[in-house]
Amino acid sequence: PFDVRIASTGATYTVPPGRSVVQVLQEQGVDVPVSCEQGICGTCLTRVLEGIPEHRDLYQTEEEQAANDHFTPCCSRAKSPLLVLDL
Numbered sequence: 001p002f003d004v005r006i007a008s009t010g011a012t013y014t015v016p017p018g019r020s021v022v023q024v025l026q027e028q029g030v031d032v033p034v035s036c037e038q039g040i041c042g043t044c045l046t047r048v049l050e051g052i053p054e055h056r057d058l059y060q061t062e063e064e065q066a067a068n069d070h071f072t073p074c075c076s077r078a079k080s081p082l083l084v085l086d087l
């Protein structure tokens with residue numbers, strides 16, 4: 001599991017194994033636009049302010065992934081215990 005924090009509200013949520021960041025946020029009423037939910041379209045691309053994503057998308061280039069400043073919350077996860085998202 002890892003935590004995601006919404007920068008605008010400071011609210012922090014735990015993402016358990018088997019659930020996506022988008023699923024957890026939607027349950028909490030935090031709306032993230034999604035389309036493919038498979039890491040292909042980039043609709044859900046979200047800015048990461050702190051923490052290191054574990055990229056599982058095919059949308060960003062290798063260079064973009066390596067920058068670790070955006071990730072796709074429909075399918076990607078975290079390498080660090082906490083991600084702070086620009087939401």
Ligand code: FES
Binds near residue numbers: 057
């Ligand atoms: Fe398509 Fe996340 S919804 S990449």
